[in-house]
Amino acid sequence: MTKPRNARPVTNQEAPRVVPGACINRRAADRLRSGYLWVYASDIESIELPEAGAADPPSLLPVADRRGLLLGTALYSPSSQIALRMISREAIDEAGWLDLLASRLRLAIARRKPLLSEQNDACRLCFSEADELPGLVADKYGDLVILQLLAKGLDSAAVRETCVRVLREELAPAAILERPDPRMRELEGLATPSSEPLFVEDATNPASSSQFRLNGLVFQFDANSGQKTGAFLDQRANYAAALEWARTLGATGRALDVCCYQGGFALHLAQICGQVTGIDASRASLEVAERNLEANRSRLTAQVDWVEADAFQILRDWSDAGEIFDTIVLDPPAFAKTRRAVEGALRGYKELNLRALRMVRPGGLLVTCSCSHHVSWAELEASVASAAADVPRRVRLLERRGAAPDHPVVLNLPETEYLKCLVLEVE
Secondary structure, eight states, X not given: OOOOTTOOOOOTTSOOOOSSEEEEOHHHHHHHHTTOOXXXXXXXXXEEOOTTTTTSOOSEEEEEOTTOOEEEEEEEOTTSSEEEEEEESSOOOHHHHHHHHHHHHXXXXXXXXXXXXXXXXXXXXXXXXXXXXXXXXXXEETTEEEEXXXXXXXXXXXXXXXXXXXXXXXXXXXXXXEOOOHHHHHHHTOXXXXXXXXEESOTTSOOOEEEEXXXXXXXXXXXXXXXXXXXXXXXXXXXXXXXXXXXXXXXXXXXXXXXXXXXXXXXXXXXXOSEEEEEESOHHHHHHHHHHHHHTGGGOOSEEEEEESOHHHHHHHHHHHTOOEEEEEEOOOOSOSSGGGHHHHHHHHHHHHHHHHTTEEEEEEEEEEEOOTTSOXXXXXXXXXXXXXXXXXXXXXXXXXXXXXXXXXXXXXXXXXXXXXXXXXXX
């Protein structure tokens, strides 16, 4: 047989791939070597599972390139478009993975402890890929911890036991509860977890609600309601920034918080403004916002009211009616959950910002946010600039901001940079 001209010998460092395992294409292998952690199902060339693997797929799989060179070990999600999530650059078994899980979770918590104080007793303890624990999210709300396991490979008693042990040893919480994400559960083919707490300190009085503090303000938490893990902790630093910029610009008369959820921006602004209005389409969220208002009444100077309404419709009506505000915050939900949805999302961002720009007084403040990873900084800024040109208004960029430090951005993982916040002076 004639040897191919470009063939080269296999060296000792190029050991054949361990089977069973996954073989991926060159594009995916290059991404992993650059620090990326995901392999999409479309990039897998072949998978060899152990016997009975089809009926009971393994949670861990070795991953190799098409030459058979081992790239590491991944969590395997057979139903997901993100089929492999890398957890190690080496071949490891379940015992090794559980040890790695424990050590990385401890390290993630250690990074957050300096952020905790009497004024801030809530934070994201573990941020999935950003803490080298793909699919694992843990949030602290006062003395409660909420755990989310968002990948099929994490759905095991051993993973839950390891997480609970580390969280108890590091934080001594009153309770640890698991809260599923319905959308991710569907995408990953996950069963609904038990509604029973993973841990409770007092079995006779199991806690599922508490209060927590952000920047000194008190917020109510109920593990059985709300979005995500119950509240949005990623805006904590932006809440404080909005307050300070409003103070700096003297934009402390009327303030408007659009898509206010449970009142985060509104209540921070209510410490310095004369009148604050929060708008949200969810009555349940506004009911929590009202309870948060009552809990902080002694610290607030503003008259605060909540309006249940569609943001697009009410901004259209109010801008047409000539309403004027000193400060407006736009914090809508993610408009683009996929890349295909970006074009429509940008139309939505432009419409909201156009209406807001018509209502901000000269010299006033506009804080506009996007939590859509698929919408880039350049695209968000272009949509706001286009809205300003149509009004027309001149806007001056004061600051670009992202998520709070407990939601770190890893440069090799662009998905970790999802929250974008533009602080603008409207001239």
